[in-house]
Amino acid sequence: MKGNVPSVPGFLIAVSGGFLTLFMCVMIILYIHKSPHDCRFVGAELITQPTSPRQAVFTAEVVSSGWVRPITKRNRSINGISKKYWVLLKVTHEYWGLSILEQKWVLALCATNGDETPSVGEALFVNAERWEYLPLFDICGRTRRFQDAGIDLRVLHDGRPRNAIRVLARVVHISGGGLQQPVSDAAVVVKGPIGAVTVTSDRDGIIDVSGPPGTYGIALANKRSSGPACMWNLKAGDIRDCSLTNK
Secondary structure, eight states: OOOOOOHHHEEEEEEEHHHHHHHHHHHHHHHOOOSOOOGGTOOOOOSSSOOOTTEEEEEEEEEEEEEOOOTTTTTTTTTOEEEEOOOOOOOEEEOOOGGGGGGGGEEEEEEEEESSOTTTOEEEEEEEEEEESOOEEEEOOEEEEEGGHHHHHHHHHHOEEEEEEEEEEEEEEOOOTOOOEEOOOOOOEEETTEEEEEEEEEEEEEEEEEEEEEEEEEEETTOOOOOOOOOEEEOOOEEEEEEOOOO
């Protein structure tokens, strides 16, 4: 007597239907999900250590991405609505925060005001926050292209100074496509409590200065302006960074 074994086509249809249902459920969850705060501005300061139990910091390559909530005529006028995209990431290096199941692959959601999603194969430095009940993440502040994350990687490696402050800046040129290109050998003036010093950006376009606590300002030496591009009042252990555009 033959058992009730489904035919191969029927089995494939059932499996395909299950995957399609799962995919649709994930898309619906991503669409309706709303963070308790705007994660784009979480971690806007340089990262040196975990800031919450749900934070994850890692580098990754983009496997795939797509829009969850693009801007339309209907939602453009609704307060609080922004464009969202999902991105599947292949983890290349973890600093902290990923579970055993997330060591290789991470699915994340990003709110953006831009018009493009990350390109397949693009390398990223990622600061993310895990959802409370699901193994999904929100992309947070300081996430950027790996090639633009030189300051973040240096600070992660070095940590915070104990009795001094540290200020960094990256000198860039904005290309026609809107991409940032580092500018080496650019003269940058750093003004602090012990006076002004002119330093030159390295091959990555970065200047890195430490000093005593106090008020600091940074500006390009070839810029004629009434004040510095960035200014901070810093106490011992503080780290700040600034982006300088060299036109």
